[in-house]
Structure formats: C-alpha cells, structure tokens
Amino acid sequence: xxxxxxxxxxxxxxxxxxxxxxxxxxxxxxxxxxxxxxxxxxxxxxxxxxxxxxxxxxxxxxxxxxxxxxxxxxxxxxxxxxxxxxxxxxxxxxxxxxxxxxxxxxxxxxxx
Amino acid sequence: xxxxxxxxxxxxxxxxxxxxxxxxxxxxxxxxxxxxxxxxxxxxxxxxxxxxxxxxxxxxxxxxxxxxxxxxxxxxxxxxxxxxxxxxxxxxxxxxxxxxxxxxxxxxxxx
Numbered sequence: 001x002x003x004x005x006x007x008x009x010x011x012x013x014x015x016x017x018x019x020x021x022x023x024x025x026x027x028x029x030x031x032x033x034x035x036x037x038x039x040x041x042x043x044x045x046x047x048x049x050x051x052x053x054x055x056x057x058x059x060x061x062x063x064x065x066x067x068x069x070x071x072x073x074x075x076x077x078x079x080x081x082x083x084x085x086x087x088x089x090x091x092x093x094x095x096x097x098x099x100x101x102x103x104x105x106x107x108x109x110x111x112x
Numbered sequence: 113x114x115x116x117x118x119x120x121x122x123x124x125x126x127x128x129x130x131x132x133x134x135x136x137x138x139x140x141x142x143x144x145x146x147x148x149x150x151x152x153x154x155x156x157x158x159x160x161x162x163x164x165x166x167x168x169x170x171x172x173x174x175x176x177x178x179x180x181x182x183x184x185x186x187x188x189x190x191x192x193x194x195x196x197x198x199x200x201x202x203x204x205x206x207x208x209x210x211x212x213x214x215x216x217x218x219x220x221x222x223x
Contacts, residue, residue, distance in 0.1 A: 006155075032209050043215040044156070044201065051209055090155050100146045100203075101211060103155035 002027035006091045006104030013111055019064075019078040021107050023091030026072065031093040033074040034101060035066055038088040050074060086111045122218045131189040133217045135202035140183060144205040147176060147187045150216070151198045159187070159200075189219075197221045 006023045013019060025031050035047040046059045048066035056066050063082050067075045074091060088108050092101035125131045137145070143164040148156035162169045162176045162185075169176050175188040185202050199218050203211040 034210075044213040046210060049209055057209075092155075094209075099144075100148075100158050100161055100205075102158065103148075106153070106155045108153070 002093075002102065004091060004093055004102055004104045006107060008107060009105065010108045011110070013081050013109065015083055015111055016080050019076070019081050019085070019109070021076040021089055021091075021109075023074045023076075023104055024072055025093045028072070028093070028095065030071060031095060033068060034092040034094075035074065035076050036090040036092065036103075038090060038106075040087075044090070048076070081111045083111050085109065121215065122220070124220045124222060125192050126222050127192060127194060129192055131187075131192045131196065131219060133187045133189075133200050133202075133219065135185040135187075135214050137183050137185060137202070137204050139204065139206050139212075140180075142204040142206050145176070145178060145185050146203045146205070146211065147174075147185075148201045148203060148213075149196075149198045150201065156201060192219075192221050194221050194223065 003026045032051050034049045036044045037047055038044050047064060049057050050068045053068055053071055056068060063085060064076060064078050086109055088106050090106045091104040094101045146161040147159040149159050150156040160169060160171045160174050160176050162178050164180060167178050173190045177186045187200060189196055197220055199216040201213050201216045203213045205211050
C-alpha cells in the first residue's frame, strides 16, 4: 500500500533562518506531488506541484522554493524565513489527474 | 485563487441528527469532486468523491450530492457522532493536475 511521510511534525525557527521540509511517498511510482500551506482557520493554498523529477510548478510568488531530487521525494525550502511563512504545511500525492490527493500529516511551522 | 467556496463557515449539529454541508463551485468544466475531513492538527482525509456523470454517491453514513445545473455540491452525514467534529473541505478537479479547495466548514457536534 502507498504511504506518505512528512517531517518534522512541528518546527520553530527564527526569522532569517533557512528551512527544509521533506516529504516522501512509498509504494507508488511517478506520483504527482504537492505542497500546500494552511493558515490558522483557513483553507488550503497550493504552493508547488510536481509531475516528475526536476519538474516544479509554482503557484504563487513567495519566499519558498521546492525541489524534487528523486521520484518520490519532494522538498520545500527557504533561504531566509519570514514571519509570514508561519503556517501548517501539507504534502500530498496523487496518481493521475481525476483522482484525489492523499495528504501527509503536516508540519506546523512557527517563525519567531 | 480558489474557485470552490462554501455557503456556511460553521455548522453546529446535535449528536444523532443528520448534517448537511454545502459547497458551491464556479467552474462548469469541473468533472471530479471530493470531500475531505480535517481534524485539528492533522492532514485532510478523503471522505468520498463523485464524478460529474453522477448526481449521487453513498458511502458509510455519508452521501454526496452533485447538482451540475446550479453548480452545487453537498455532503450529508447521517446520525452525526462526536467524532465527526472537524473541518470539511470540498474540492474540485478541473481536469489538470490540481485540486481547488473551498474555505472549509467547521462542524461541531453537540452532545
């Protein structure tokens, strides 16, 4: 069966520090991968998605970047965190278009 | 921006009653819709989905209704239980790689 792993679960980082969140999927090949951010009490905002290794599409201009160094690995990064980067970050995967996503357990990022 | 929105941001329901959560979508080309449940501090979990060639689909205690004429989607939960307390999101796949999510409805079950 397929599983998605996302870590860390919580993270407190100072303003100006770098960020690296990792997401891996097991049990499938060539998944579509997604990074979402969720502000407190709000909906889900798509940040990046990837349909293959090295292929990254950005949805909104921001202080973050994404990379897909391996088929089932998706990384969200920042060189210098801002206070506004605080939020709940969710990784998700899907097999094909026309199917739903499976979400990871999320990372709660607090920038102080 | 998000093209899927919800009519009501919060819903309070008595335990044992039925719940109805509504969702309006704006893209008439959308052909696949999903309901997700998100408990506090967790990632959204798939509840049920429906394709545009259907108008009703039933799962365990849940039913999704799709009205393409008025671009409306609803989730019905039968015999609501305390464990149903969560935020519910509708989402639409507009036939590319992305889902568009609504803002979410917070459901609170009263004992």
